[in-house]
Amino acid sequence: MELKLAKCCGNCEHFLNGRLCTIKEIAVSQNQVCNSYEFKVIHHREDDCLKCSKFQKSDCAHPKAASEGIMCTVWYPRATAS
Structure with missing residues (x-):
């Protein structure tokens, strides 16, 4: 089984302040997913x-x-x- 990073809001560059999506301009949770996902490098x-x-x-x-x-x-x- 291959392990991958989850492509969810918690790992996304657009996830702001732990609750907002800067692309969709709505409140989201860390576990949500959308097509605008962009990996956040930390x-x-x-x-x-x-x-x-x-x-x-x-x-x-x-x-x-x-x-x-x-x-x-x-x-x-x-x-x-x-």
Whole structure:
């Protein structure tokens, strides 16, 4: 089974203040979904190339610079199951 990030309001760039959609201009909950979904990137200090799903792959934007401790604007979390 492949795990993916949920494409719901809680992970969307348009979700404002934990309750409003800036595209639809209505109150929404974190679990709702629409076609205007746009992934919201949230960087943490412990996130770097080693935790990116694009690390050492053909879609890495900076393959020569990618290494531990480095992160770029196209960083994408690696989906892992515990």
